[in-house]
Amino acid sequence: MAAERDEPGRNAEREPLISVRDLVVGFGDRLVLNGLNLDIMRGEILGFIGPSGSGKSVLTRTVLGLTPKQSGSITTFGVDLDEASRADRRAVERRWGVLFQQGALFSSLSVLQNVQVPMREYLKLSDGLMDELAMLKLEMVGLKPDVGEKSPSELSGGMIKRVALARALALDPDIVFLDEPTSGLDPIGAQDFDELISTLQKTLGLTVFMVTHDLGSLYSVCDRIAALGDGKILKAGTIDEMLESDDPWLKSYFHGKRAHSMADAEARH
Numbered sequence: 446m447a448a449e450r451d452e453p454g455r456n457a458e459r460e461p462l463i464s465v466r467d468l469v470v471g472f473g474d475r476l477v478l479n480g481l482n483l484d485i486m487r488g489e490i491l492g493f494i495g496p497s498g499s500g501k502s503v504l505t506r507t508v509l510g511l512t513p514k515q516s517g518s519i520t521t522f523g524v525d526l527d528e529a530s531r532a533d534r535r536a537v538e539r540r541w542g543v544l545f546q547q548g549a550l551f552s553s554l555s556v557l558q559n560v561q562v563p564m565r566e567y568l569k570l571s572d573g574l575m576d577e578l579a580m581l582k583l584e585m586v587g588l589k590p591d592v593g594e595k596s597p598s599e600l601s602g603g604m605i606k607r608v609a610l611a612r613a614l615a616l617d618p619d620i621v622f623l624d625e626p627t628s629g630l631d632p633i634g635a636q637d638f639d640e641l642i643s644t645l646q647k648t649l650g651l652t653v654f655m656v657t658h659d660l661g662s663l664y665s666v667c668d669r670i671a672a673l674g675d676g677k678i679l680k681a682g683t684i685d686e687m688l689e690s691d692d693p694w695l696k697s698y699f700h701g702k703r704a705h706s707m708a709d710a711e712a713r714h
């Protein structure tokens with residue numbers, strides 16, 4: 446449905462692309478998510494934070510249908526995947542792209558072939574057309590054409606993240622899920638990657654759900670931040686709203702030593 450791909454920002458305030466309601470997910474008798482509610486709005490970059498082990502990856506994987514839930518509902522592009530036919534589920538899957546924390550490129554494939562993996566799974570295109578499309582995706586993430594022929598082992602950490610992002614963009618998704626995209630990058634590499642995400646969001650009208658520990662990303666690119674704690678959303682809002690919170694974890698997260706140096710750096714810009 447072409448009409449669904451709006452200009453960047455349009456309706457960003459009002460229309461949830463994904464709605465999570467009363468979500469409960471656990472392993473054995475341990476509940477990780479316990480009554481979680483969250484909306485991801487069209488066109489926003491939503492940063493998702495929380496203590497280590499609080500369930501950020503579990504939420505992402507549950508939304509993607511990779512981890513089963515015990516109860517609650519998840520509506521993705523208006524579709525409840527629990528009730529969707531196989532064809533409808535695949536149609537929804539084609540509209541999201543995922544960059545997992547470990548980057549996870551296939552070492553036996555060239556960069557170009559890695560970017561083509563989702564195309565081969567979901568599209569029926571000639572090899573020539575797929576080559577052209579994959580080159581276009583590499584260009585979109587700021588990589589030169591000659592990178593296409595390289596093997597992942599020849600790339601720097603920052604380039605691997607970019608290739609993984611190009612693969613996440615392979616099917617022209619409406620939303621990308623990024624699990625700690627700047628982890629392992631040096632501060633300049635992380636800043637460059639943040640700028641790339643911001644540019645792509647603006648030019649493509651992408652919605653971005655980004656699990657992150659990176660305060661720089663939260664300050665510089667996220668429209669909104671949601672914080673996870675005790676299996677629920679502790680608080681969601683703009684960076685300014687998060688900074689005002691009285692919650693002890695949020696206070697130490699945003700007002701601790703590390704946060705102060707980040708805020709000072711932002712103020713100097």
Ligand SMILES: Nc1ncnc2c1ncn2[C@@H]1O[C@H](COP(=O)(O)OP(=O)(O)OP(=O)(O)O)[C@@H](O)[C@H]1O
Nearest residue numbers: 472473477495496497498499500501502503504656
């Ligand atoms: N498949 C699984 N089986 C059992 N327990 C699991 C499984 N997946 C996750 N968990 C547990 O769920 C909890 C939340 O894990 P999760 O990886 O979502 O945390 P996180 O917030 O993403 O942490 P981090 O910031 O360290 O990446 C952890 O205690 C983890 O051990």
